[in-house]
Amino acid sequence: xxxxELLDFALGQLEDPRRRACEEACRCDPDxxxxxxxxxRALDLLADDGAMFxxxxxxxxxxxxxxxxxxxxxxxxxxxxxxxPFRWADFAVxxxxxxxxxxTLMPAVQRSRERMNQAGCVxxxxxxxxxxxxxxxxxxxxxxxxxxxADAQSGLFVALLRDAGVLPDxxxxxxxxxxxxxxxxxxxxxxxxxxxDLRKTDPAAYAKAVCWDYxxxxxYRHASGQYGPIDARPASMIPVVADQPPDDALLGDVxxxxxxxxxxxQNVLYSDGAVRWHRSRLVGxxxxxxxxxxxxxxxxxxxxxxSVILPREVPFxxxxxx
Amino acid sequence: MVKVIGMDTTQxxxxxxxxxxxxxxxxTGDEKVYNELVHRYERELYRYLARYTGDPSTAEDVFQNTFxxxxxxxxLYEDDRPFRPWLYAIATHQAVDALRKAGRRPTVSLxxxxxxxxxxxxxxxxxxxxxxxxxxxxxxxxxxxxREWVRESVEKLxxxxxxxxxxxxxxDLKYREIAGILKIPVGTVKSRLHxxxxxxxxxxxxxxxxxxxx
Numbered sequence: 001x002x003x004x005e006l007l008d009f010a011l012g013q014l015e016d017p018r019r020r021a022c023e024e025a026c027r028c029d030p031d032x033x034x035x036x037x038x039x040x041r042a043l044d045l046l047a048d049d050g051a052m053f054x055x056x057x058x059x060x061x062x063x064x065x066x067x068x069x070x071x072x073x074x075x076x077x078x079x080x081x082x083x084x085p086f087r088w089a090d091f092a093v094x095x096x097x098x099x100x101x102x103x104t105l106m107p108a109v110q111r112s113r114e115r116m117n118q119a120g121c122v123x124x125x126x127x128x129x130x131x132x133x134x135x136x137x138x139x140x141x142x143x144x145x146x147x148x149x150a151d152a153q154s155g156l157f158v159a160l161l162r163d164a165g166v167l168p169d170x171x172x173x174x175x176x177x178x179x180x181x182x183x184x185x186x187x188x189x190x191x192x193x194x195x196x197d198l199r200k201t202d203p204a205a206y207a208k209a210v211c212w213d214y215x216x217x218x219x220y221r222h223a224s225g226q227y228g229p230i231d232a233r234p235a236s237m238i239p240v241v242a243d244q245p246p247d248d249a250l251l252g253d254v255x256x257x258x259x260x261x262x263x264x265x266q267n268v269l270y271s272d273g274a275v276r277w278h279r280s281r282l283v284g285x286x287x288x289x290x291x292x293x294x295x296x297x298x299x300x301x302x303x304x305x306x307s308v309i310l311p312r313e314v315p316f317x318x319x320x321x322x
Numbered sequence: 323m324v325k326v327i328g329m330d331t332t333q334x335x336x337x338x339x340x341x342x343x344x345x346x347x348x349x350t351g352d353e354k355v356y357n358e359l360v361h362r363y364e365r366e367l368y369r370y371l372a373r374y375t376g377d378p379s380t381a382e383d384v385f386q387n388t389f390x391x392x393x394x395x396x397x398l399y400e401d402d403r404p405f406r407p408w409l410y411a412i413a414t415h416q417a418v419d420a421l422r423k424a425g426r427r428p429t430v431s432l433x434x435x436x437x438x439x440x441x442x443x444x445x446x447x448x449x450x451x452x453x454x455x456x457x458x459x460x461x462x463x464x465x466x467x468x469r470e471w472v473r474e475s476v477e478k479l480x481x482x483x484x485x486x487x488x489x490x491x492x493x494d495l496k497y498r499e500i501a502g503i504l505k506i507p508v509g510t511v512k513s514r515l516h517x518x519x520x521x522x523x524x525x526x527x528x529x530x531x532x533x534x535x536x
Contacts, residue, residue: 003449042452045460046522047491050469053372060364066386067393
């Protein structure tokens with residue numbers, strides 16, 4: 001028996017099984033019994049004041065009379081059940097409050113996410129704009145294929161930028177808004193020529209590699225009758241890159257915007273390096289549709305003021321409709 | 323429904339536990355059940371209150387108010403809740419209120435921190451202090467003189483220690499019941515009790531030394 005237990009035993013504080021064990025130990029060990037006895041004596045000397053408080057006669061009856069006479073001052077708490085049982089109605093109320101809170105909160109969260117994704121898309125286009133500006137300092141125009149590769153798809157402007165070493169990171173080609181682009185294969189994209197060869201030899205692998213979310217303006221029909229790229233003139237406001245055009249079925253309808261932002265509009269990168277958000281396909285008084293030329297076809301523009309953002313799978317100089 | 327004959331007689335009620343009686347009083351408001359509870363605790367609770375308040379008439383008032391509260395708050399009694407700690411908790415609150423109104427004792431928070439000098443020493447050293455002193459500083463006093471000294475010394479203890487000492491030593495309540503009454507952990511009850519004893523032992527030594535010097 002340790003000191004703590006001995007003190008508790010002397011104070012009568014040990015619970016039953018342990019108390020019996022201590023009593024048994026005291027029976028077997030006279031020294032221990034004497035020590036317990038001594039402790040009890042010391043405790044009694046310190047705390048026992050010998051006072052015998054007896055209730056005054058009739059206390060209980062007086063108390064009953066007092067309670068009977070007292071006004072029955074009930075408080076609201078007296079009617080509250082001590083333990084409220086589970087009720088489906090309470091659960092339904094709690095659930096509806098939770099759902100109402102969620103419904104209130106969800107649009108705000110959604111709006112915040114949309115703004116963040118919108119900002120991400122603008123940032124991507126600015127990065128691409130920066131790459132194009134660097135390209136334009138090395139070349140007379142924006143990316144365009146050599147004449148023997150004129151049927152290359154316009155999406156390969158990215159390969160041309162990478163060949164020039166001005167687009168190190170292809171992750172800027174993923175518009176964060178729709179979250180559909182997987183650029184894993186695009187990262188392994190080889191040179192422009194190899195990529196164009198891949199299109200002919202393995203169209204499936206090519207489609208996987210060229211999968212980004214932005215379309216490119218390959219140029220327009222020049223006065224000579226030939227198709228050519230737009231000139232790099234920072235002062236002019238010519239759409240160069242934008243969110244990808246809608247699918248074939250919706251392309252002809254001017255009311256349908258890019259699918260990147262779920263039809264809300266499209267971000268357009270201009271040759272002055274700025275990115276502007278358009279809620280419609282109208283980008284200028286002479287250019288009513290950024291995704292079709294002024295002949296309502298998905299072909300390069302008819303003139304300098306007719307800008308067309310082509311889907312990545314449409315050839316640079318092709319005059320065939322998709 | 324079959325009515326159990328004899329259940330409502332005084333003898334029948336006497337065999338029921340406090341918890342059963344309280345539950346029945348809560349549900350039915352049966353006066354006989356309430357009478358039984360008041361009579362059952364008349365002596366024990368009065369003894370506690372008289373010792374704690376130090377005044378018989380205050381103790382009587384507090385006793386009556388305690389049972390008035392039991393009557394008024396019977397709806398709050400929870401099934402399976404031990405009745406005795408609940409009764410003592412109400413009585414203690416009533417007593418603290420009464421003492422505060424009378425302004426006779428400085429009120430001390432129940433959760434006050436105890437200084438090391440107030441006996442946060444371990445049980446071993448407390449036991450040594452109590453037992454190793456061969457006769458004890460109080461053993462030489464006359465019994466009447468010693469009782470007087472104990473009464474006065476216990477009165478001087480801080481409220482939290484005095485409460486615990488009375489409940490554990492004089493009322494024979496277990497640590498766990500006291501913890502329920504004072505709403506403090508069992509460990510704190512134990513340390514308060516040890517602190518009270520250590521403080522009394524310390525006071526006894528001082529009294530002995532002063533006596534010898536005189």
